[in-house]
Amino acid sequence: MSPASGAPQRRTLIAGNWKMNGRRADGLALAEDLARRAAGSAAGQLACDLLICPPTTLLIPLGEALAGSPIALGGQDCHWAEKGAHTGDVSAAMLADAGCRFVIVGHSERRADHGETDAAVRDKARAALAAGLTAIICLGEIEAARERGETLAVVEGQLNDSLPEQASAANTVIAYEPVWAIGSGRTPTVEEIARVHGHLRRKLQDRMSDGDRVRILYGGSVKAANAAEILAIDEVDGALIGGASLKADEFWAIAQSCG
Numbered sequence: 001m002s003p004a005s006g007a008p009q010r011r012t013l014i015a016g017n018w019k020m021n022g023r024r025a026d027g028l029a030l031a032e033d034l035a036r037r038a039a040g041s042a043a044g045q046l047a048c049d050l051l052i053c054p055p056t057t058l059l060i061p062l063g064e065a066l067a068g069s070p071i072a073l074g075g076q077d078c079h080w081a082e083k084g085a086h087t088g089d090v091s092a093a094m095l096a097d098a099g100c101r102f103v104i105v106g107h108s109e110r111r112a113d114h115g116e117t118d119a120a121v122r123d124k125a126r127a128a129l130a131a132g133l134t135a136i137i138c139l140g141e142i143e144a145a146r147e148r149g150e151t152l153a154v155v156e157g158q159l160n161d162s163l164p165e166q167a168s169a170a171n172t173v174i175a176y177e178p179v180w181a182i183g184s185g186r187t188p189t190v191e192e193i194a195r196v197h198g199h200l201r202r203k204l205q206d207r208m209s210d211g212d213r214v215r216i217l218y219g220g221s222v223k224a225a226n227a228a229e230i231l232a233i234d235e236v237d238g239a240l241i242g243g244a245s246l247k248a249d250e251f252w253a254i255a256q257s258c259g
């Protein structure tokens with residue numbers, strides 16, 4: 001959350017990453033439930049930005065279901081090429097065409113399952129920006145690196161190599177997601193999260209003229225029970241949520257934690 005006086009205002013972003021979960025009926029029901037809650041919140045004014053990143057097959061029906069709602073839609077990955085012979089992939093322009101405003105790139109599950117390197121992530125982010133999307137670039141250390149005390153070095157290297165030169169606060173969000181915390185029910189301590197986010201903030205400031213306005217999300221076992229504490233940490237500007245984003249009550253409770 002943004003510190004008070006004189007600090008740049010960064011609107012909190014609460015993003016749900018549904019991963020490979022949801023078919024048309026349950027995905028639509030969840031999105032419609034959230035859209036109803038958003039419409040019913042005080043004068044339709046949410047205290048934070050809300051985003052849902054469903055599987056690709058659900059983008060078009062969810063785009064229709066969320067039309068007119070303040071909840072934005074995002075993809076979970078895109079290819080670095082504009083179009084062409086890339087069987088099974090989806091381009092950033094296709095995501096934009098389906099109603100997306102965001103796309104997650106470099107999630108650790110993509111890095112692990114598909115061997116995505118920082119250079120590939122940077123190219124994907126560049127393609128996202130070229131298509132007018134905001135790229136959510138994911139970083140995070142594996143447990144062995146954490147145990148060796150290499151967390152800051154790892155995330156700094158990923159930031160250096162995954163961020164395209166066109167990145168700005170208007171088109172880029174960073175998500176710090178320790179790999180060992182994803183889906184495990186374990187989270188770093190408040191001090192550890194603050195240390196990593198503070199480090200990323202300094203590196204963004206060094207590199208970009210508007211680095212103090214880039215939102216840095218935390219991800220990894222965020223749920224209703226720990227969201228308020230995590231969102232209150234300095235330089236934490238929101239959350240990327242997997243498992244808990246699949247339950248309307250949990251996701252909504254997290255969204256309510258942002259003040």
Ligand code: PGA
Pocket residue numbers: 017177181182183184219220221222240241242243244
């Ligand atoms: P989790 O996943 O909330 O289920 O830990 C977070 C993520 O992978 O983005």
